[in-house]
Amino acid sequence: MTMKELYEIAFHAIKPMKLKQYGEAGQVACALESGSGRIFTGVCADLPCSLGFCAEQAAAAQMLTAGETRIRKIIAVSEEGNILPPCGRCRELISQLDEENIHTAVGIGEGREAFLEELLPDMWDRREI
Template structure:
C-alpha cells in the first residue's frame, strides 16, 4: 500500500495547467488513486466556460475503469499550488457508485488527514438497494 506522501507526489507531478480555447483550462488539479489491486491511476481536471467539465477524480476513475478495476483503496486530489483538495460532492457520489467496496475508500484530506468515504457520505440515498 502506498503511503499518503507517495500518492501525493504522483498527483502533484501530474499537475500540468493548460489554457484551452475560450477561457477553458485543464490540469490545474490532478488526482492519483490506488486501487484495491495496488495499481495507481491519475487524472486531471478540465474546466470549460459553458459549465461542462470533468474533475480530476473522475478522470482518474475513468482511467481505472478502462483497466477493468472499480475498487479504490485511496484517493487524493492536488491543486497546482500543492494544496490538497477534498473531493466535491459529485466526486464523492461518483466514487461511491463505482463499487460497493468504495465506502471504505480512504480519502486524503489537507494535512494528510485520512477519512473513509462513508464518513463523508453518512446518509446514503441508495442504502435500500445495497
C-alpha cells in the first residue's frame, strides 16, 4: 500500500465529535499498515486535565489487540487534510512496540516520508552499556 492510499484511509477515518464538557475526539485520524499488511485506524481524544491520546496510539492499540506489533507504514491526518508528523511520545511508542519498527515509514508532510530511525536519532536504548 502506498502512503497516499494510507492517507486516504486515515482521512476517511476522521470523525470529529464533542465529548463531555470541553472534551473532543476524532479531529485527527491515523492509519497504519502492520507487518502482515493489515490496516488499522484510530482517532485522537483531547480531554480536560491533559488527558487523552493521539490517533497513532489508538491505531497501535487496535493493532496490538489483533496480536501484531510491527508497523510498516503510518500516517496521521488532521480534519483539514494536513499530514501531522507523530509527536515525540508516539515516535517513542512506535519504536518500543517492535525491534523492526525503527524502519517504519512515517508520513511527515505532503509527498514526504521518513523512516522512524531518522526521526529518532541517538536512541536511548541503542547505546553501548
